[in-house]
Amino acid sequence: MDMLNKIEQWIDKTNTDYKSQRVCCSQFKNEFADFYPLDFLNDAFYVVVNNIPKPDFAELHAMGLSDFIDMDAAGITYKNTYYVLPHMLDNLRVHFHELVHVAQWAELGSIAFMQRYMSEIQQVGYHNAPLELMAYELDAHFADAGKGINVPKYVANSL
Template sequence: MLEQIENWIDSTNLKYSSQKVSCDKFSNEFDGFYPTEFLKNAYYVVVDQIPKPDFVGLREMGLGDFVDMDAAGITYKNTYYILPHVATNLRVHFHELVHVAQ
């Protein structure tokens, strides 16, 4: 299951690669919180619907709430996906960057 999820994440990040925006655009806003080099290697994508894996196995493991969760953003590796209505909200970007760092 973990390999399936990992492959899904990689393919999702690849699918949206042409839409990625580098977070180094937040260098001034997040100065003192995130190093510039970190921000250069973190990206976000504005999407109309948050991409989430929906494998039968996830639901069988009791993770249906995650799959069905109504979220404004989600992070996969060094890329996070956000909805248009929060795209200009620096708090959301800051929050998702915490997940990138994790």
């Protein structure tokens, strides 16, 4: 089994393990009305966890992804579900950011998203990875009370 399939199996198991704790992002329908359509929010979820789950495989460390795996993250997205730490629960910007990643996962598909994300981190590092830069730029636009844009469409047109 190749690494991407191994990671996807881990993601699917993680999302299944936490399924009963998921909260639907439709609760943000008012805050994010000008940015995320309700049907998108209805199919996106978050889970509050004390420790961000990450696939800590030796092969990923060997690929040069140790900094990412060991990084203290406020949240992480796997497909249509993202995980946040308790102290970030009320931080709309974190939710907004992770929902950008939900849109990226949906647009690219699992394998293509993982390939691209890992390649970007290997080549330019987490802080300069284009998928991350897109999420940070969009969450900053939201935080600055920027004009509403349909984020899933923006993501689809930008990838």
